[in-house]
Amino acid sequence: MRPLTIGAVVAALAEEHPDVTISKIRFLEAEGLVTPERSAAGYRRYTEADVERLRYVLRAQRELFWPLKVIREALEAIDRGLVPTGPDARPVVPDPGPDPDVPDAGPLLDGRPVRLTAVEVGVASGLDPAAVAALVDHGLLRPGADGFHGPEDLRAARAAAGLARYGVEARHLRAFRAAADREVGLVEQVTGTLRGAAADRAVDEVGRHVLALHAALVRGGLERRG
Template identity: 35%
Template sequence: MRISDVLSALKTEFPAITHSKLRFLEEQGFIHPVRTNSGYRQYCAADLERLRYVLTEQRDRYLPLKVIKTQLDDLDNGALESDTPLGPRVATQDGFTPAQAMLRHLSDIASAANVESKFVEELYEAGILREHIAANTDADRVAFAEHDVEIVRLACALAEFGIDWRHLRSMRAGADRAVALVDQSVAHLAGRSSSSSRAQAANARTELAELLARLHTVWLRDGIAELN
């Protein structure tokens, strides 16, 4: 397969995939396409499946590339059995899955999360929920992502312990500061003009987010242990 064939095969499940992303993963040793006499890359079915594995682990499990690389090496060496494959996600042209594309209103989220609309409206007014601009569309086309349903469900569970939108608003602000820190940390990569650097910046953001999330979890567990 040519690189355009690989992109076409992956585009439905991973709308954000680009040439630069594939070349970056090649540079990192995840795939090893052969070169024709004229220098063009040619990919095999195994390359396509390895790419699908890497992209799925990043998307669904937020794993850093170093961890995914170790998993693949262990699989190649027979030291690790593959988990049950995660199912593909068909996406619309704007980059949203069909389920996400339906979440155009707060009432859609309330219905999906099985909560009252008033509860979702409070979260939205407090800034806990935010609209997302759909990719490759006019700027005024917005939607709520699938993970917003999970946010509502978690907020509903927390409300049973007396933790409401007032507490969540400060937590959301803390998350925003963490996002700004991640963005600042990879600015030197994102600012470069090469497509490889942009792909490297995207992967660095994912790994930094995972590290910050893990650190936050450790702090919480440590604090709770002291309470006990």
């Protein structure tokens, strides 16, 4: 789709929102709810994603009477990878899919980049805020520099939630963090001399072997119990 002018955006939205105007769209831009690119001459250039974003905002205003603050929070969550469910509900954490490396180890988000707050991790994993905080304190969850958690933290939280049902607490899981760090160190050691795409391929391949070995050893040990 070719970039649209602001007038073309108004026309695209007019059937569903006949009262939308150029001034309205400029106001929403000034509020930071949409940020179209600018041409070299300074003209706004809207993409299809910008139009859908505006449609979401206008529906939320008209159908739910959401204030701009609430809409801004919803858009920020969508930008972090949460899934919009329409203006009738807040964005939600994406449905998890199977982990292709360790099929039985639990769910993994389906490859999309996502950044979750601690509250969102708790809701999606079934853990209360204190349990999430304990996992962070014991190094099982590691938010990034921006304070958000990635999909692997969600998978770890869900696994920890499953273990918690058997009385396993965060403090009991520190050995897993230490073992994981050692395995990561091994991957870095054997791939450290490589650079660029070759390094990425090697890290992926060695990482898969490490995960497969870890899973095989755990499964083997459980099969031989007793």
